[in-house]
Amino acid sequence: MGFALITGSSRGIGAAIAKMLASDGFDIAINYVSNSAAAEKVAEECHAFGVKAEIFRADVSSFEECSDMIAAACEKLGTPSVLVNNAGINRDSLLVRMSEAQFDEVLSKNLKSCFNMCRLIAPIMMKARSGRIINISSVAGIAGNAGQVNYAASKAAIIGLTKSAAKELGGRGITVNAIAPGFTSTDMTESLPDKVRDEAIASISLRRFASPEDIAGAAAFLASDRAAYITGQVLVVDGGMRL
Ligand code: NAP
Numbered sequence: 042m043g044f045a046l047i048t049g050s051s052r053g054i055g056a057a058i059a060k061m062l063a064s065d066g067f068d069i070a071i072n073y074v075s076n077s078a079a080a081e082k083v084a085e086e087c088h089a090f091g092v093k094a095e096i097f098r099a100d101v102s103s104f105e106e107c108s109d110m111i112a113a114a115c116e117k118l119g120t121p122s123v124l125v126n127n128a129g130i131n132r133d134s135l136l137v138r139m140s141e142a143q144f145d146e147v148l149s150k151n152l153k154s155c156f157n158m159c160r161l162i163a164p165i166m167m168k169a170r171s172g173r174i175i176n177i178s179s180v181a182g183i184a185g186n187a188g189q190v191n192y193a194a195s196k197a198a199i200i201g202l203t204k205s206a207a208k209e210l211g212g213r214g215i216t217v218n219a220i221a222p223g224f225t226s227t228d229m230t231e232s233l234p235d236k237v238r239d240e241a242i243a244s245i246s247l248r249r250f251a252s253p254e255d256i257a258g259a260a261a262f263l264a265s266d267r268a269a270y271i272t273g274q275v276l277v278v279d280g281g282m283r284l
């Protein structure tokens with residue numbers, strides 16, 4: 042079993058995925074950009090499962106920083122068997138008020154990051170003739186969302202990237218899938234106004250936001266032997282919001 046690298050795993054969904062994959066026996070490469078104390082805590086929690094967990098600071102929108110992180114992770118942990126492209130941000134605004142900088146920043150942090158990591162790790166997985174790549178999209182990338190033109194565009198593009206990479210890499214034993222979470226309780230949704238939150242919950246069949254562990258369960262499944270024949274798919278984990 043090689044190691045799993047999860048981008049943006051100091052908090053939220055990424056931290057939950059790191060811990061669940063650690064509990065499944067993977068050594069873990071934790072990535073963060075600014076919150077080193079949170080990353081340390083996740084590493085300690087992974088260690089409790091008896092696996093290795095190493096921390097790597099890198100801004101995943103930088104190709105060079107991704108390259109350095111992957112080289113350092115391979116040196117410390119061996120061959121990557123799972124990559125989860127989870128790091129992401131939102132800079133919400135209505136279209137007519139959105140600045141060029143808001144658009145560019147979200148595309149760079151959410152989409153180019155995903156290209157950077159796939160581009161750099163695929164050759165290593167191709168050589169090993171096995172690997173799992175899991176990209177975190179969003180229901181906003183499928184259905185769109187008012188106030189999120191930039192974010193929804195980045196998340197829709199991740200689906201196109203996922204399907205194309207799945208076609209290219211399948212012959213080398215690598216699966217590439219996306220997860221599209223609905224509303225999930227993390228720092229990203231912490232500041233939603235009560236009215237928006239209440240309306241959202243009313244539209245969700247299961248009548249609650251996802252926990253980060255609800256999303257991590259889907260990632261752990263896609264990383265497992267049980268998902269060996271699934272590739273190019275988008276697994277929607279939204280509590281029945283879009284039925
Ligand atoms: P979050 O709580 O805000 O955590 C974001 C994580 O990404 C943190 O670990 C952060 O690191 C890291 N990060 C941000 N920018 C980075 C960069 N440039 N380079 C490296 N790491 C970076 O977010 P979340 O809610 O867990 O979201 C995780 C993913 O799920 C995102 O892609 C998001 O779009 C997607 N998603 C979330 C929801 C939701 O409702 N929460 C719904 C659908 C999809 P630091 O701790 O160092 O800042």
